[in-house]
Amino acid sequence: MAKPPSDIRYTKEHEWVRMDGDIATIGITDHAQEQLGDVVFVELPEIGRDVAADEACAVVESVKAASDVYAPLTGKVVETNQTIIDDPSIVNSDAEGEGWFFRIEIDDTDAYDALMDAAAYDEYVETLD
Amino acid sequence: MIENALPDDPTPKPLKTVPLDAWHRALGARMVEFAGYAMPVQYQGVLAEHLHCRSQAALFDVSHMGQATLTGATAAAALEHLVPGDMLALKPGRQRYTLLTNEAGGILDDLMVANLGQERLFLVVNAGRKDIDFTHIAANLPSGVQLQPHEDRALLALQGPAAAAVIGRIGPEAAQLPFMGVAAVAVAGAPCLVSRSGYTGEDGFEISVPADSAQVVAERILDQPEVVPAGLGARDSLRLEAGLCLYGNDIDELTTPIEADLAWAIGKRRRTAWDFPGATAIRDQLERGAARRRVGIRPDGRAPARALTGIVAGDGTEAGTITSGGFSPSLSAPIAMGYVRKDLATVGTALHLMVRGKPLPARVVPMPFVPHRYAR
Numbered sequence: 001m002a003k004p005p006s007d008i009r010y011t012k013e014h015e016w017v018r019m020d021g022d023i024a025t026i027g028i029t030d031h032a033q034e035q036l037g038d039v040v041f042v043e044l045p046e047i048g049r050d051v052a053a054d055e056a057c058a059v060v061e062s063v064k065a066a067s068d069v070y071a072p073l074t075g076k077v078v079e080t081n082q083t084i085i086d087d088p089s090i091v092n093s094d095a096e097g098e099g100w101f102f103r104i105e106i107d108d109t110d111a112y113d114a115l116m117d118a119a120a121y122d123e124y125v126e127t128l129d
Numbered sequence: 130m131i132e133n134a135l136p137d138d139p140t141p142k143p144l145k146t147v148p149l150d151a152w153h154r155a156l157g158a159r160m161v162e163f164a165g166y167a168m169p170v171q172y173q174g175v176l177a178e179h180l181h182c183r184s185q186a187a188l189f190d191v192s193h194m195g196q197a198t199l200t201g202a203t204a205a206a207a208l209e210h211l212v213p214g215d216m217l218a219l220k221p222g223r224q225r226y227t228l229l230t231n232e233a234g235g236i237l238d239d240l241m242v243a244n245l246g247q248e249r250l251f252l253v254v255n256a257g258r259k260d261i262d263f264t265h266i267a268a269n270l271p272s273g274v275q276l277q278p279h280e281d282r283a284l285l286a287l288q289g290p291a292a293a294a295v296i297g298r299i300g301p302e303a304a305q306l307p308f309m310g311v312a313a314v315a316v317a318g319a320p321c322l323v324s325r326s327g328y329t330g331e332d333g334f335e336i337s338v339p340a341d342s343a344q345v346v347a348e349r350i351l352d353q354p355e356v357v358p359a360g361l362g363a364r365d366s367l368r369l370e371a372g373l374c375l376y377g378n379d380i381d382e383l384t385t386p387i388e389a390d391l392a393w394a395i396g397k398r399r400r401t402a403w404d405f406p407g408a409t410a411i412r413d414q415l416e417r418g419a420a421r422r423r424v425g426i427r428p429d430g431r432a433p434a435r436a437l438t439g440i441v442a443g444d445g446t447e448a449g450t451i452t453s454g455g456f457s458p459s460l461s462a463p464i465a466m467g468y469v470r471k472d473l474a475t476v477g478t479a480l481h482l483m484v485r486g487k488p489l490p491a492r493v494v495p496m497p498f499v500p501h502r503y504a505r
Contacts, residue, residue, distance in 0.1 A: 037171060037174055037175055037176075037362070038174050038175055038176035038177075040176075040433070040456040041431050041432055041433055041456065041463075043432065043485075059485065061432075061433055061456070062175070063175040063176055063179070063362060063366055063455060063456050063458065064170075064175060064362050064365070064366075064455070065435075066433070066435060
């Protein structure tokens with residue numbers, strides 16, 4: 001499949017992050033949805049919640065298992081994607097687009113720069129098999 | 130490298146493989162560890178495979194399960210020393226579900242026993258228990274009765290409303306079997322032992338086949354337009370919808386047949402003699418009621434409650450534990466089973482499930498969650 005835009009960064013926990021100003025949009029990677037299989041349930045953080053980097057703040061469940069979704073950066077939750085609550089299968093069909101999970105307002109953009117770019121993430125995923 | 134070791138196990142063991150291992154990989158299966166075996170967990174996806182099995186037919190490879198023959202003039206009587214089922218009444222060509230019990234009334238395993246005639250019983254036991262089972266059975270046999278495990282056989286399960294039509298084209302004799310019937314018949318030209326049974330709640334067949342013929346049989350079945358391959362993921366969600374126990378989750382050495390709502394597996398004649406392992410404890414529970422009971426549970430919302438989720442009663446007291454839980458593809462809703470205190474085991478009882486620290490409302494419901502559609 002086509003490479004995602006280069007302004008997206010990735011974590012070892014298989015989240016992706018896209019920055020628009022100081023707002024970070026976060027979701028799970030295409031690799032992650034592929035590994036999870038059919039997503040049937042999503043739980044999202046409450047708006048206004050302060051989250052620390054690496055804190056579990058959302059849940060994604062497939063038919064078989066539940067997984068935590070971590071905040072890749074420290075900040076405050078400002079928006080969540082209610083569409084995937086109603087139709088969790090969007091996480092499978094468009095993980096790195098319409099299947100986003102939540103948005104946080106962050107104060108430290110350096111931390112974003114420290115995350116993996118697409119090439120580094122691809123390389124990381126390669127090492128997992 | 131594939132390993133099945135726990136994180137702190139210093140001596141990882143290589144996984145065992147089923148005869149169709151390469152075939153599954155060629156079909157695009159995702160292989161995972163299960164009971165020490167590399168097994169296909171899914172091909173196209175659990176949801177699609179599950180729904181296809183309910184609407185047409187699916188082929189599962191369950192060759193990891195233990196197969197064995199018990200031979201001897203007194204084989205049925207010998208087995209009755211280890212199980213509460215009526216084995217003496219099991220007629221040739223018939224199969225029955227039973228349990229290996231321990232002296233405390235706990236369940237060592239659940240298994241299928243088929244009478245092949247000519248003083249032979251055919252056993253199918255759980256993969257993760259086969260070494261324990263076969264050692265236990267062999268150690269308790271009288272002279273003249275032998276247990277012969279069949280590591281050289283594969284086991285395929287064809288399940289779904291179209292299963293009979295499918296098998297009718299490649300093994301017509303098998304299609305004539307009644308529910309829980311068993312016969313040695315040819316399927317796709319291979320000498321198979323077929324039973325009309327399964328673990329999905331659907332009509333279907335379990336086909337024991339010599340390992341070297343497994344691929345021919347599997348391919349002929351998969352050539353039929355109604356059939357897709359399905360993995361252990363769909364097998365688990367199908368059996369949960371059917372309300373069937375998974376050994377290690379829903380039943381184990383610390384659960385009794387009464388607690389597990391499996392009293393029907395105790396033969397009528399066996400309830401007069403009470404001469405099976407654990408009979409004293411089981412009889413006591415049957416007469417006075419067990420302190421806890423396996424029940425079906427429906428969470429009210431969308432969040433699945435997985436195994437080991439705590440159950441709390443309406444008054445806040447501890448009520449029990451979920452033993453199997455997940456998402457039901459057929460109902461498009463979460464379902465679960467678990468053990469609750471006997472005062473809470475009535476259908477309709479309101480409970481709370483502690484999911485990620487939050488109490489989610491749920492209620493006790495009858496099982497199966499999806500009606501069985503066995504050939505009757």
